[in-house]
Amino acid sequence: MKTKFVSLVVAGMCAAAPAMADLVIPNLSYRTGAYAPGGIPYADGFNDYFALLNARDGGIGGEKISVPECETAYNTEKGVECYEATKGLGSLVYNPLSTGITYQLIPKALADKIPLYTPGYGRTSAANGKVFEWVFNYPANYWDGASVAIKYLLDQNGGDLAGKKIALIYHNSAYGKEPIRTLQDLAAKHGFTLSELPVDAPGQEQKSQWLQIRRDKPDYVLMWGWGVMNQVAVQEAANIKFPMENFIGVWWSGSENDVVPAGAGADGYKSLAMHGTGMDYPVYADLKQYVYDAGNASGNGDQIGSVLYSRGVYAAMVIAEAARKAQELAGTSAINAVQMRDGLEALEITEERMAELGLPNFGQPFAASCVDHGGPGAAMLQQWDATAQKWNLITGFIAPDQEVLDPLIIADSEAFAAEAGITQRCN
Amino acid sequence: MPEQLLYAMEVTLNGLMAGVMYSLVALGFVLIFKASGVFNYAQGVLALFAALTLVGLKNGQIPFAHVINAIFGTDLHTFGWKLPALLAILLAAGVMVLLAVIIEKLVLKHLVSQAPIILFMATIGLAYFLEGLGDVMWGADIKKLDVGLPQGISETIETLTDRWFGYGFFIDNLDIVATLVAVVLVASLTIFSQYSKQGRALRAVADDHQAALSVGISLRFIWVLVWSIAGFVALVAGIMWGTKSGVQFSLSLIALKALPVLMLGGFTSIPGAIVGGLIIGVGEKLFEFSIGPMVGGATENWFAYVLALLFLVFRPQGLFGEKIIERV
Incomplete structure (x- = not known):
């Protein structure tokens, strides 16, 4: 009886865990609690994009993508627990969608050599790759x-x-x-x-x-x-x-x-936007064919095309492209977290590439480097039309004032380097 | 009149209104504590659950739709009808009564004569269960709640105060409605508890439930009754707060605003909940207005508790609470 029970438990664990060859990209999401309305669409967009790559392309470079989801409830302690619980799966990168969790994970990621990708949130000065080797926050940060x-x-x-x-x-x-x-x-x-x-x-x-x-x-x-x-x-x-x-x-x-x-x-209310929104992008035809119509949409499938769903898609697209770059650099499709970091650092997203991916004019083109983990930082302005119930973009991408930002980023990141005993690189 | 004095008057009025909103939440706690000695940790979640149910019923949303869809491969979302606000409120109140019956049958009945801490722990479990149930039944997205309550600045008050003082005060129409509702609610609850047979039974149980049982009062009926009333009060609080911010899961956190009100007003007094709310509302708003800018602002959450603690130093049972004397 005991043997049977243990066998069942082991079989269950094997079924739940990703196959060893999968590219493991955990989704630290929050579908419960006070912040769930923001967490759900983001998590759905993130999952659906990877589901599309699996269904349409067989994954990335022939490797299936596994996206184990872990509920953080936007709680820093639970976020750290999720990280600890999933890092052993061979996780390639974490995108915790919480500045508080990001701050806690920065030293852990450094020690474990697993990159963090925090687009539009997290520690702003992580844009300085000389200090933050394992953190990337392109295309834009709070500053x-x-x-x-x-x-x-x-x-x-x-x-x-x-x-x-x-x-x-x-x-x-x-x-x-x-x-x-x-x-x-x-x-x-x-x-x-x-x-x-x-x-x-x-x-x-x-x-x-x-x-x-x-x-x-x-x-x-x-x-x-x-x-x-x-x-x-x-x-x-x-x-x-x-x-x-x-x-x-x-x-x-x-x-x-x-x-x-x-x-x-x-x-008439306005907000910044670091990417496009809505379903007027060719990628949605593929999402419909391979994911939604196949009954594999994440969650209830009722968030498709919303602003935060689009942001989840955007984050997944960038991670997928970085994984592709990492495979190219490493000469193998079965990459590890260190190789993923190399891919994130060598990533270049051009307008042509976004158009190929079915997301023309969706985000800003950027090229990361050893020094630059933050991207160009441009954003657009959108305005709410309450009658049509939709956001309208009212500007193109506006570049930030680097003259003011660069000294702030250098000062903050250097303070962190001194505190954490980090030797700056990229010299 | 000096500008600062006018601003302070405006802040005071808004503090009173905010206090009424806190009192609406605190009332539910008082009702249950008064009747059973139980601090109902689930009161904030009851407000959330009631508001979710109201919006769901009003919009004709099918409960458990995504569970049904996931199991049977269907694509159900709504019944296709919208209910008038009043009917939806009545039905939601009915659901809260049904919930009270279920809570009594499945939880409270089995905990008769247990220590208050056990009942308190049960309400913690209940809170998490109801939060999960609300999510599965109605979904976690933000829902607009529109039962026809007015919102925005009261033009009348703005015009009048501008005429009198040369500065038009801001008072939110929703806060005025909340104040009227609170007055009606407190008057009704007081009349009910003083003059109805059930109200007297309720007070008897609150005083000594063993003695009440010995004269034939059904403890189980009283618990259903008091949880039903608390459920209705939660519905009212849920409507007011939900109209302000949309119905979403953070609504359950409004309980945090009620705790200093209870500490100050006492856990057993309905008027105490109102007066406590008013003092907390005015106190925190005036402190934020006068001292907040000097200390970086965002003082309201913690100052409410400081104020409550200050009162406790002089009146441990709260302003209107019953003095507990235990002889050894």
Whole structure:
């Protein structure tokens, strides 16, 4: 009886674990808890893109892709547990979709020699590959986002923000605080006044902050929010009749989730976008044929084409291309995490390549290098149309102000290097 | 009048309104604690579950649709009808009563005479179970809740205050509705508990459930009754908070805003929940307004607890709580 039970357990474990030759790319997702509405579409997009590669191309370079999913509930401790539980599967790269989890995993990834890919989130100064050998955050990071928002406002004001008042309402966490230093430096450079308004998590009650905005009458409000904070902020802005076209969120405050609950009041709200959205891309024909119609869509299949689903697809596409590059460099299809890192560092995504992949004009072209793990950092602006219930892109890609950002990235990453005893490379 | 004074008045008014919203959540805790001595950890989740059920019923969503689809390969999502808000609210209230019956039958009945800590632990389990059930039944996406409640600035108050003081105050219409609802709710609960037979039975159980049992009051009926009322109060709180932010799983965290209210107002007093809410609301908003900018802001969450603790130093049972004297 005991032998039978042990056999069953072992058989179950073998069935659940990926085959040894698979390319293992864990999906540290959150489908439960307060932040699930943001985690679900991202996880679905991530899974569906790899499902497409498996079904249509037989994987990458002939190797099937295994995407074991682990629930973090956007909780840092659980995220670390997920990492520990899955790294033994031969994981090639982690994309934890949480700045808090990323900060905890950076030293672990360094020790375990497993790369982290944190597009648009995580530790901004990881863009400096001289210090952060195992972390990649291209195509854009928080500081890029802050700079792009200010460049857009400069453009809207004839290149002059002197005397203007800009308020930053932010999630009172490591994530929300990321753009403050950049915005302070940009305020000094361009002569605008910056006021900072923290909102404690989860952010259901923001009356004090919006009363202050109503009193101070800033010309623009920028938002670094996530989860319920976004929906409440958009509603409160509408309540105080703040001009929505002057309210701009980072890309994590710019999904359908954030604007739909406020109804017509959200009309005109803007956010940054680091990639395209919607289903008007050729890749969706293949996704439909090989994944959705085959009944293999991740989750309920009700998130397809949304902003955060598109971001999951984007992250998966970049990882897949990096794996392909790694195979090419290593001369073998069965790559390991160290070789995957080499692929991430040598990755070049051109517009031609994105068009080949069925995602023309979806993201910005970039080329990583030993020094540059952060990419060009450009972002677009999108605006919510409450009548049509859709986001419309209102600008092309706007490049950030590297003159301000580069010294900040160098200072922060060098401080980390000194603290962690890291010798800089790429010399 | 000096500008700062006007702003402080506006902040105070908004604090009172926010306090009412906290009180709506705190009321559910008080009802159950008063009747059974149990701190119901699941009260926030009850509000979430009630709001999810309301939106689901109103939009004609098929419960467990994706489970059904996954098992049978179907593509079911909605029944194809939309219910009027009032009917949906009544049906959701019915579901909360049914839930109270089930909770009593499956959980509470088996824990009669157990220590309060056991019942508390049971409500923790219940909270996680209901959160999972809500997810499986209705999905985890954000749902817009529109039962016709007004939102946005009250133009009347803005115009009047502008005429009187030269500065128009901001008061959210939703907060005004919440205040009216809270007044009606508290009045109804007070009348029910003072003048109805069931209300008196409920108070008898709260005072001494052994003595209440000896005079023929059914403890099981009282538990169903009180959990039903708490479920209804949770529905009201869920409607108010859900209208503000959309119905989503973070709604269960509104319980965190109720805890300092309970500490301050006392766990056994319905008026205490209201007065406690008002004090916490005004206190945290005024502190954020006056001291917040000097200490980097975001003071409301922790200051509410500091304020509650300060009151506890002088009145350990809370402002309106019953003084517990145990002789040894």
